[in-house]
Amino acid sequence: MIEMRKFLGLCLLQSQLKFSSIRKLFSIDALHYHPAFPSQMSGRRFEQILRCFCVEEENSNDPLRKIKIFLDLLIQKFANAYAPNEALSLDESLLLFRGRLYFRTYMKGKKAKYGIKFYELCSAQGYVLNIEVYKGHRENDENMTTIESLVMRLMQSYLNKGHHLFMDNYYNSLPLSNKLLSKKTKGEHVWRRQNQTYVSKWKDKRDVLCLTTAYHPSMINTANRRQQEKRKPIEIVNYNQNMSGVDRADQMMSYYSCPRKTIRCYKKVIFHLLDVAVWNSFYIFKEKTGSQMKYIEYREAIIRSLTGIDNKRDGRTLVQFKRAQIQTNEINNNGTQHFPEKILPPENYQQKTYFQRCKQCYKQGIRKETSYCCKNCMSKPALCPAPCFETWHTENNV
Structure with a gap:
């Protein structure tokens, strides 16, 4: 469990860094050296875990069986963790994937163009409430088209609650609007009119047709980003205020994206869902606490929690400290384990870190100070994490 936490923490960290390959992350070459990675595990062990990383459902013919359990669990957690406001938006998102996959999608309007398509239901500000992965043609529910069935599945947990659903003209239709209205869910979009469904036509740079079950068509004053008023x-x-939820989520996750190039599509989806989970947790954190913390700072706090890397520890001694721990965790001849720990400063000492002269370096005529000592030795000798820590205990047979 601890190893998996470290693995996920390193996956989040590597999304913030630019390296040409995974092995470069664990390299000790001066051009690529990053102490956080080799201090947690070896590059070979990281690749072993990554190679076997999946969440497979046995005895299933589902093309996404290797992620279905994980996806269903996350959707349930997302719904339980946050109750959305009135406005919801529904749109699609595309995860870049150019491998061989029979349900790979081409979307001209997206930056990635080719990839795995997600249908997402979001709050107006970008919290992801529900996700469905497109996996090819499926049988429609009775008396509903493919799109109508999709919208009703995504909205299943939010029907009969008075939400306003914003969609573009790909999803909306007159029959779907009437179905949503009967479930106490009001929708807005571009199309036609019948009974309680209003259709309006507005001349901007071109004709804009709007279909709504929530508002009686009327003109109001509004201001743009430059504070210029317009009716x-x-x-x-x-629609403009509440339709950007999916785009907002995609924008934030694109800054620090975990998925890397791979021929296994389910791994890209798993790491994409990891990004969604981190973004959703940040959204709830900001809303509940009112904190001014930035998204990158929040991610780094999660990484430190998963890996156990203290923000007060100097990166120059991080790998040395880890090696000293590994070397001294073995039981010595007297049956005692030795662990390095920070030297406690005396009372009224204003600095956080207290230094003493290293005992082993002093024996060799070297004047060097360290902030570490042995935790279990009675005298608590001050010793450099490596190599003095191991050498001292070996020479003194303690």
Whole structure:
């Protein structure tokens, strides 16, 4: 369990760094050296875990059986952790993947163009509430088209609660609007009109058709980013304010993305879901605490928690300290284990770190100070983490 926490922490950390290959992360070459990675595990062990990393459902023909359990668990956690406001948005997202996959999708309007498509239901500010992975053609529910069935599945936990659902014209239709309205869910979009469903046409740079079950078409004053006022239909204003939830989530996750190039599509999806989980937790943290912490700072706090890397520890001694721990964890001849620990400063000492002269270096005529001592030795000798720590205990047979 501890090793898996470190593995996930390193996966999050590598998304913030630019390296040409995984092995470069663990290299001691001066051009690529990063002490956080070799201090946690070897590059070979990291690759072994990555090679076997999946969450497979046995006896299943589902093309996404290796991630289905994980996906269902995350969706349940997302729904239980946050109750969204009135406005919801539904749109698709694309994860870059150019490998051989029969349900790989081409989307001209997306930056990635080719990849795995996700249908996502989000809050207006970008919290991801529900996800469905497109995996090819599927049988429709009775009396519903493919798109109508998709929308009803994503909205299943949020029907009959009075939410307003914002969609683009790919998803919306007159029958779907009436179905959502019957479930106390109001929708807005571009299309037609019937009974309680209103259709409006607004002339901007081109004709814009809007279909709504929430508002009676009317014109209101609104200001743009440059504070220039303009009259627009109320349904257009609300659509612009609340439709960007999926784009907002995609934007934030794209800055520090875990998925790397691989021929195994399920691994890309797993790491994409890891990004979604981190973004959702940050969203809840900001909303509940009102903190001004940045997203990158929040990610680094999670990485430190998973890997156990103290933010007060100097990177220059991180690998040496780890090696000293590994070397001295073995039981010596007297049956005692030796562990390095920080030297406690005396009372009223203003600095956080206290230094003493290294005993082993002093024996060799070298004047060198260290902030570590042996935890279990009675005299608690001050010793450099490596190599003095091992040499001292070997020479003194303690």
